[in-house]
Amino acid sequence: DPASPPEQLSIVHEQVLNSSGRSVTAAVCLHRFLCYGSETSTYTTKECSLGIENALSLMQFIEGGRGCEVVEEVRHLNLEGHTVRSNPSLFALAVCSQHADCKTRQAAFRTLKELCRTPAQLFTFVQYKKELKEGSGMWGRALRRAVTDWYNSQDGMSLAQAVTKCKHRAGWSHQDLLRLSHMKPASDTVALVCKYITKGWKGVQEAYGDKEKSEDLQKVFAYLEAVEKSKHCTDELELIHLIENYRLEKEQILTNHLKFKEVWKALLKEMPVVALMKHLGKLTADKFLARGSPYVAAVCERIQEETALKKAKTHPFNILVASENYKRGHGRRGKLKWEPERDIVEALDCAFGRSLSTVEPTGKRFLVAVDVSSSLSSVAHGSSISTVAIAAAMCMVLTRTEPDTQVVIFSDGAVAPCAKSSDLTLMQVATQFIKTPGGSTDCALPITWASENDKTVDVFIIFTNNQVCGRENPAETLKTYRQKRGVFSKLIVCGMIASGLSIADPEDRDALLWHCNSTKNIKKLKKSTILNRHCSRQPCAVKLWGLK
Numbered sequence: 001d002p003a004s005p006p007e008q009l010s011i012v013h014e015q016v017l018n019s020s021g022r023s024v025t026a027a028v029c030l031h032r033f034l035c036y037g038s039e040t041s042t043y044t045t046k047e048c049s050l051g052i053e054n055a056l057s058l059m060q061f062i063e064g065g066r067g068c069e070v071v072e073e074v075r076h077l078n079l080e081g082h083t084v085r086s087n088p089s090l091f092a093l094a095v096c097s098q099h100a101d102c103k104t105r106q107a108a109f110r111t112l113k114e115l116c117r118t119p120a121q122l123f124t125f126v127q128y129k130k131e132l133k134e135g136s137g138m139w140g141r142a143l144r145r146a147v148t149d150w151y152n153s154q155d156g157m158s159l160a161q162a163v164t165k166c167k168h169r170a171g172w173s174h175q176d177l178l179r180l181s182h183m184k185p186a187s188d189t190v191a192l193v194c195k196y197i198t199k200g201w202k203g204v205q206e207a208y209g210d211k212e213k214s215e216d217l218q219k220v221f222a223y224l225e226a227v228e229k230s231k232h233c234t235d236e237l238e239l240i241h242l243i244e245n246y247r248l249e250k251e252q253i254l255t256n257h258l259k260f261k262e263v264w265k266a267l268l269k270e271m272p273v274v275a276l277m278k279h280l281g282k283l284t285a286d287k288f289l290a291r292g293s294p295y296v297a298a299v300c301e302r303i304q305e306e307t308a309l310k311k312a313k314t315h316p317f318n319i320l321v322a323s324e325n326y327k328r329g330h331g332r333r334g335k336l337k338w339e340p341e342r343d344i345v346e347a348l349d350c351a352f353g354r355s356l357s358t359v360e361p362t363g364k365r366f367l368v369a370v371d372v373s374s375s376l377s378s379v380a381h382g383s384s385i386s387t388v389a390i391a392a393a394m395c396m397v398l399t400r401t402e403p404d405t406q407v408v409i410f411s412d413g414a415v416a417p418c419a420k421s422s423d424l425t426l427m428q429v430a431t432q433f434i435k436t437p438g439g440s441t442d443c444a445l446p447i448t449w450a451s452e453n454d455k456t457v458d459v460f461i462i463f464t465n466n467q468v469c470g471r472e473n474p475a476e477t478l479k480t481y482r483q484k485r486g487v488f489s490k491l492i493v494c495g496m497i498a499s500g501l502s503i504a505d506p507e508d509r510d511a512l513l514w515h516c517n518s519t520k521n522i523k524k525l526k527k528s529t530i531l532n533r534h535c536s537r538q539p540c541a542v543k544l545w546g547l548k
Helices: 011-018 026-036 056-063 067-079 086-096 102-115 119-133 141-152 156-165 174-181 188-208 215-232 236-246 255-259 261-268 273-278 280-285 294-304 306-311 316-328 342-358 387-401 426-434 445-452 474-485 522-527
Strands: 042-044 366-371 405-411 414-417 459-464 490-495 511-515
Touching: 026 056, 026 067, 026 086, 056 067, 056 086, 067 086, 067 102, 086 102, 086 119, 102 119, 102 141, 119 141, 119 174, 141 174, 141 188, 156 188, 156 215, 174 188, 188 215, 215 236, 236 261, 255 261, 261 294, 273 280, 273 294, 273 316, 280 316, 280 342, 294 342, 306 342, 316 342, 316 387, 342 387, 366 387, 366 445, 387 405, 387 426, 387 459, 405 445, 414 445, 445 459, 445 474, 474 490
Parallel strands: 042 511, 366 405, 366 459, 459 490, 490 511
Antiparallel strands: 405 414
C-alpha cells in the first residue's frame, strides 16, 4: 500500500517504492546478502565466510524491530523458486533466533524446519548458532524444540535415508544433536532411527530384533539392515541385490565396493543425471565405460534424455562443466586419469543443446557484449573451462531462450554484431569470438553502441578479461543511456579472470560485478538478485534465466 508509512512496509514493498531513485537502500543490501552472502554489488562464485560484520543491513532491520519481516523475506526467497545460496539464509535465521524480540525468535525457529531440507543444512545452522554465541550456552529450550521438530517432522523412512547418507557436517553429527536437544521421538519409526543413531545397529537389533513390528516399522528396520549389510558385504551379487531392492545410493556404499562394474551398473539405475555426469571420469578410468562396453550406450541415452534433464532441472552450464572436465582426461586433484570416450563426449554436447529448452524465458531485451580485446583462450579461475567457452555458452543460453537478444563483440573502439542462429554449435559461436583481432578495452562501448543505434535494452551483460575501462566510464555512460531511453537498464559485468573489477557504480542498485573465480556456482547468475528486483516500469519480479 503506497499510502502506508515506511516503517510499516514490508521489505519487498520498500524496494518497489525506492526503485525510482535506484539508490542502494538497506533493503537492497539485505536482499543482496540473502541471495549471495554480500551486501556489496560484487558477486563472487566462491562462497565467503559469514559474520555480523558483513551483514550490517540484517542487523539494522532486526534492531529496528523488523526481525519478523527479515524471516519472511528469507522464507520467500528460499521457498518460492528463487536461486539463492543457502548459507546466508541459515545465518540470518541463526541471528534472528537469538534476538531479544520473542516474535522474531519464534518466527525464525518456525521457518527453520522448512528451510533445512537436508541434515547438512541443519548442521550448518547449529554451527552458526555456536559461532554467534561465542562459547556461551546456546542449547536453550527453543533450539532443543526446533531440532526435535526437525527430526519428528519426517517419516521414518525419509529420516533413515537422510541420516545414512549424511552422517556429519560442520563439526556436528546426528548423535550430537539428539543428545543435546534431549530428543523425544514422536513416532515408533522415528524412535527406531534415533536408536540407530545413538546405539548403532547392534542397539537396534537388541531393542527391535525379536519385537513384533508394524508394517511401517518393519520397512524402516529392513532398510537400516540393508545399509548395514552393504557395509560388511563381501559377495558382489548380494551387494547388487541390496542396492536394487532398497535403492541404496553411492553415499551409502563403501569405496572398496565401487571397483566392481556390476555394482556401478546397479547404482546407475537410480542415480540422478547430474550425479552421473560427475562420475563419468571415474567410470571411464575404471574401464566401466571403455570403448565397446555395453554400458556406454545406456549411459549416453541417460545423459541425453530430455525428460530426465527437465526433471533434474539441470542448467546448461552444469552440463558444460561436466563436459569440459570429462574432456580434460584427468581430475583436478589426485592421480585419476582416463581416455575420454568419443560417444560420451558427443552425448554431453547433445545434452548441453537439449538442456537449453529447460531454461525459462523472461521476455526482456538483452544485449550481450563480449570483450575480444585480449585473448579468450585463458582458463577461468578455479575451473577447467576457457573464458571463450563461458562467454559462448552464456550467449547460446540467452539467444535460444530470449527472442529479443543481441550479441556483439567489441574492442579497440569498434563494436560488431554476431550471427545469431539456433543451428549454431558451441564451437561455432566461440569461433566468432576467437577470430576477431584484439585491441584496447573500453567496456562503455556496448552501451554507447546501443544508444547510437537506438537499441532499447533492459539488461546489458558484458564479459571481459580486463579491468581497463577505456576513455569513458561505463557507469556514467549507463546513466546517460537511461536518461535518453527512459529505461532503467541493468548492467552485469562478468570478470572471467580479473578480480577487483571497478567498472560498475557500487552505489547503483541495478549494477552487478561478477567475479568468475570458480564455475562451481556459475548457475547462480541465472537468477541474480539484480534481476529479481521490482521497478516502476516492471511490476513483476524479473529473472535473468531460471528453471521450470
